[in-house]
Amino acid sequence: MNETKKRLDVIGKPRRRVDGRAKVTGQLRFADDLALPRMLHAKLLRSPHPHAIVESVDAEKARRHPGVKLVLTGQDFPVPFGIMPVSVDEYPLARERVRYVGDPVAAVIASxxxxxxxxxxxxxxRYKxxxxxxxxxxxxEHPEPxxxxxxxQGNIHRNQAYEFGDVDExxxxxxxxxxxxxxxxxxxHLPMEQQASLAFLDQDGKLQISSSTQNPHYLHRQLSRVLQVPESRIRVVATPNGGGFGGKxxxxxxxFVVSKAALVLGRPVKIGLTREEVFYVHRGRHPVLMKMKTGVTKEGKLTGMHLxxxxxxxxxxxxxxxxxFYTGVLTPVTYHYPRFKFEACxxxxxxxxxxxxxxxGTPQPRFGxxxxxxxxxxxxxxxPLELRLKNLTKAGDLTASWLRVGSTGLEDCLRKVAEISDWKGKRGKLPQGRGVGLACSTYMSGAGVAIYWNKMPHSGVQVLLDRSGTVVVYCGATEIGQGSDDVLAAIVAETLGVDTGSVRVVTGDTGITPVDLGSYSSRVTIMAGNAAVQAAERLRASLAAAVCETLGTLPDRVVFSQGKVFAADNTGAGMSFVEAVTMAEAQLGTLSAVGSYxxxxPPGRYKGAGVGPSPAYSFSACVVEAEVDERTGWIHVPKIWMAHDIGRALNPVLARGQVIGGVYMGLSEALMEEQSFRRLPEKLxxxxxxxxxSMLDYKSLTALDMPEVEVALIEDPDPNCPYGAKEVGQGPLLPVMPALANAIFDAVGVRIDEIPITPDKVLRALExxxxxxxxxxxxxxxxxVPYPEPTFVLPPWEGGDGNESRKGGEKRAAAAVV
Amino acid sequence: MAAIPERVHLTMQVNGEAAPVSFAPYKTLLEVLREDLGLTGTKHGCELGECGACTVLVDGQPVLSCLALALECGGRAIETIEGVQRGPELHPLQAAFADCGGSQCGYCTPGVIMTAKALLARNPAPTRDEIREATAGNLCRCTGYQQITEAIESAATLLRAERT
Structure with missing residues (x-):
């Protein structure tokens, strides 16, 4: 891409995000800020039982209650849903069974x-x-009920096993x-915004729902499935999410409830979940127990891991x-394990x-x-720094599990974070009770395959230009606070040589924007970004062809920069961007282009190889300093240093914000966050x-608890990414938890091998x-755990081809190599 | 119980203007601002006084509007995020939040800005620790608070320059 060599006008410059003004004035409309005339309100009845058969639901009295317009129960929803095609196991309202305290059973829609x-x-x-x-x-232990x-089998949902080379050996x-x-x-996740949705029939009688969802496209498909309404008659608008983090x-x-009610009643129906309900909706971090066996030589080389x-x-x-899958698959991306086996249940x-x-799924094994x-x-x-440096994967490596590492700045991250934290001067040298800990991580810039199998692009962008000089970008990507609108605006503005003030971004609306799979797996910057580059480059080519004769140059010598269009070898002359658009529109008609990505x-060809590959991995290295009060176990973290390999920071203000925000969320879960449960006494x-x-009892860090974070962005543009930009939304969270645990060991010599690390655990270990x-x-x-016989795949260096093979064959092949 | 409860009528001073409003008497200030006055800039994150997203100024003091009955606000001066802007221009606090990364998803932002505005009114030159202490009741899940603190510091500098 030649624009990575061109001087950049927009990319890489600290800049107010395009939706910044709306957010600080209170003008941004979240789902719950929406209201329509004749709007009704929905509330859900939730199960008080963790596990029960629903014998009957009698809603007659509720239906007669003043103001009530409709009561829905499981009988109104015969079709189940599920985000993954292999786990379609949930009904909008429970039918025969409830499966957790909070499972919705019925809905009332009232004035x-x-x-x-x-x-x-x-x-x-009536429950049994x-x-x-x-x-x-x-x-x-209890496969029944x-x-x-x-x-x-029994209560096992998924059971997976993979072995890449003979790990026992x-x-x-x-x-x-x-x-x-x-x-x-x-x-x-604890997003500040509680989920809210407003559904209504539009002027054509079609269903529209505005909702705080990260994935309008998947919601669109599921609504069509559950309501048995064609997708063409449903429009999903993802309102800006007040935080997502995966929870939406x-x-x-x-x-589904408000959509169904709007269809039945023909009136707008709104719901806003309470904070308590948000804890029940959950879909958050899995509790994970892990066993990790790692072979090491006395020189400190890793020989293999069984996880x-x-x-x-x-x-x-x-x-x-x-x-x-994710509790295993990304483990071998940071360090070279000649052999790797993982079993997950x-x-x-x-x-x-x-x-x-x-x-x-990756913070848990990364911690271990x-x-x-x-x-x-x-x-x-x-x-520990030397041990890590000795085992790093290299750019372009394949892992034993056939993941392509691509670009990596992990070594630079390690060296940088060690330098800015004074690692060498601090480790083992701080006074008793104070210590430093180091850890690394990686994350995907987008998953290599979609959630449902299809051969279509993962992201589409349309860019529209008109004689006013306004550039409109349409994309299904969803703004959840991470800055995806700003990413799109910056990329298109840079490519067309205008500033972001000339760009209007329309996103997350299945009625008008091209499909983008959604805001998950850190995929928006790379996927929507690459689609935006393609669309904008196509438009730029049209403009260049239209104006080059006037400029007296060849199309590929036309430069677009800072609102001007000129010949590369005659920078003094030229025209404004608006003049160029006018000229092109006169010659070519209405100007628009699409791009897709x-x-x-992925190189792996075994069944299951689709989880883990990514066009680019980000890398992070983190140092945490901790002070431990040995009388109380209290942990104080004065400072955290984070170096993150981002490829390129499109907007350094936002990139730094993502890093610090990730560190915050990581430290908060490392120290205190727990979605945990207790049994009520039998009599209750x-x-x-x-x-x-509740937010009071579910502890999270406040401004007073949060240490200073020093951020170093390691920038070496990745060729697979738009202007070289890799992900930053998830990676920097991941090394914080283990770095804290390692700092506590350096401080007081105890190991806390579980998260969260609370004062009582530190005290117990000290005792x-x-x-x-x-x-x-x-x-x-x-x-x-009754793990299945593993799928056996030979690592690339043992003669494998990425397909499953027989273990016996592997041994022969290995012998042949030797 | 009646489906439509009795309503009360009173007048508050909202963002410097008299705002007569009638509402069901059980409603909180947050609900009346959002539902009856259409001022949806003030957010709710818990309705239990735990998160700070609904912070507004009542007679200049930061108040959790989800814990205040609107019934008690007759005649009082209420300031919400909609009243912070200076005509078409952003208030220095708003500009600083937008420029320094103090706002990511934006949901906690109105509440934090109101808290910060009260802080700077009583303490024009707060230290970082004083800023952290003042904003500790406003939860934010995106920023890690650092850029919020930086934004408030930066706005404080600007506001002090304006005064001199």
């Missing part, structure tokens, strides 16, 4: 919220309570094998099949469904991996209830240390 709430209390539901499954081990009648040949157990508690990726029961994970899935599939439990939260490396370095008497085909129903479904026991708190056993 005002108050009447709807009153009517909810009049609905009589079933034994709840309280956790994955419980689910393994089954929470769902599909899945692998790799561990046998190591000088020692580090074996560790880790646990990562679940936590939730799944379609929600409430979205096992056990996920607490909650009551529904959600993104679970992908989440299960997701169990249904009677809790709100888990799903994608920032980092989707990076803490284990710290332990290995300690055992080898080696600086599909990621490259014995139900499994959320410990803290164990004082008593001469292992100075550690963490899981002490791993249950027997």
């Amino acid at each position: 005002d919220e108050q009447s709807a709430v009153e009517a909810l209390a009049l609905i009589e539901v 309570a079933l034994r709840p499954v309280c956790g994955p081990q419980d689910g393994l 089954r929470i769902h009648d599909y899945g692998e 790799a561990l046998r040949n190591a000088d020692f094998v580090a074996e560790d157990l880790f646990f990562y508690e679940g936590n939730t 990726c799944d379609p929600g029961g409430h979205e 096992q994970t056990l996920l607490d899935g909650g009551g529904y599939g959600s993104h679970g099949p992908a989440s299960t 997701r169990v249904f439990t009677n809790k709100p469904a888990c799903g994608p939260k920032r980092g989707h 991996q990076e803490v284990q490396l710290d332990k290995i370095a300690e055992r080898l008497g080696m600086d 599909s990621p490259p085909k 129903s014995g139900a499994l209830v959320h410990r803290a479904p 164990a240390k004082a008593e001469g026991k292992a100075p550690r708190v963490g899981p002490d056993s791993y249950p027997s």
Whole structure:
């Protein structure tokens, strides 16, 4: 791309984001800010039982309540939904079964919220309570009653196993094998905006829903499926999300309810979830138990890893099949493991469904991996920084699991973060009670395959120009606060040589914008961005062809910069951008162009190779400093340093904000966030209830708790990315948790092998240390999980071709190589 | 219980203007601002006084409007995010939030700006710690607070320059 060599006018310059003014004036309209004449209000009745058969729902009294217009129950929704085609297991309102406290059972639509709430209390539901499954081990031990009648067996939802080369052999040949157990508690997104939706019939009688969704395209498909209405008669408008973090990726029961009610009643119907309900909708971080065995030589080279994970899935599939993969697949991207085996099992439990939260399935194994490396370095008497530098993957590498690493700035990140944090001067040298910890991570810039199988592009952009000089960009991408509108505006403005003030961005509207799969997996910058580059380049070519004769030059010598269009060798002459557009419109007619993007085909060819590949991986390295009060266990974090390989920062203000925001969310979950549950006493129903479904009890860091973050952006443009820009929204969260755990070890010599790291755990570990026991708190056993026989694939360097092969064949091939 | 409860009528001073309004007496100030006066710039994040998204100024003091009954606000001066702008121009706090990255998704932004405005009115030159303390009741899930603190610092500098 020649524009990466051209001097850049917009890209890389600190700039007010295009939606900045709307946000600071309160003019931005979130879903709950919308209202229409004759609008009705919906409320949901939710299950008080974690697991029960719904024997009957009697809504007669509710229907007669003043102000009530409609009551919906499971009988009104015979068709299930599910974001992944392999996990279509959920109904907008439960039909025969409820699977967690909070599962919606019925809906009241009334003239005002108050009447709807009153009517909810009049609905009589007869439940027959079933034994709840309280956790994955419980689910393994109690295959009956089954929470769902599909899945692998009993209460196992997904069970996966992959082996890339003979890992037992790799561990046998190591000088020692580090074996560790880790646990990562679940936590939730806690977006500031509670989900809200407004559905109505438009002037043509078609259904329109404005909703706080990250994925209008997937919601569109699911609405069509559940409501049995053609997609062409449904328009989904993703309102700007007041924070997403993955929590607004799944379609929600409430979205189907208001849509159905609008179709039945012909009136606008709105719902706004309460904060408590948002905790029940959840789809957040899976609690994961992990067992990690890593072979190491005495020189500190890794020989292989065997990773096992056990996920607490909650009551529904959600993104679970992908989440299960993600507890393994990205582990070998940062360091070279000659052989790698991973087994993962997701169990249904009677809790709100888990799903994608920032980092989707990868923070848990990354935590274990990076803490284990710290332990290995300690055992080898080696600086953890040196151990990491010794094992890094290189640009263009394939992993044992056939992921293409692409560009990597991880070594630069490590060296930079060590320098700015004074790692060498601090590690092991700070006074007792103070320490530093280091960790690394990687994340995908977009997943290589769509959630449903299809051969179409992942993102489409249309750019429209007219004689006013206004550039309008249409794209299905969704602004969730991450700055996707700004990314599109900046890329198009740069390519056409105008400033972002001339660009208007229209996004996230299935009625008028080309399909983009949504704001998840850090895919928008690269995918919508590449589509935008293509569309804008096509338009620029049209303009250049139209004006080159007047400029007395060739089309490819026409330069577009700062609102001017001129010949490269005659920069003094030329015309304004508006004049160029006018000239082109006169010659060519109305000016518009489209662009689209599909990621490259991944190199792995075995079944399951579609999860993990990405056109580009970002890399991060983090140092956390921690102070531990040994009397109270209190942890204070004075400062965090983060170096992030971003390829190129399109807008450094926003990129830095994403890094700091990621660090914040990582530190908050490392120290305190827990989506955890407790059993009520038997006399109070014995139900499994959320410990803290409120913002007061669900602790998160405030401005007072948040340390200063020093950010270093490592910029080496990636050739697969628009203007070289890789992702930044998720990667910088990931190394914070292990870096904190490692800092605590440096400070007081104890290992906390689970997240969150709370003062009580630190105290327990300190007590164990004082008593001469292992100075550690963490899981002490791993249950027997019936993992399947692994899919065996030879690593690239053992003669593999990316396909599944037989293990015996692998040994022969390995022998042949030797 | 009646579907449409009795309404009360009173007049508040909202963003410097008399705002007569009638509403159901159980409504919070937040609900009346958003639903009866159409001022949706003030957000709700919990309705329980936990998140700070609904912060407005009542007689110059930051108040969680989800915990205040509108019934108690007759005759009082209410300032919301819609009243902060200076004609067509942004208030220095608004400009600083937009320029420094103090606003990502924007949902907590109106509440934080109102809190910051009250802070700068009583303390034109706050330290970083004073800014953090003043805004500790406003939760933000996007920014990690750092760019919020930087925005308030930057606006404070500008506002002080305006005064001299």
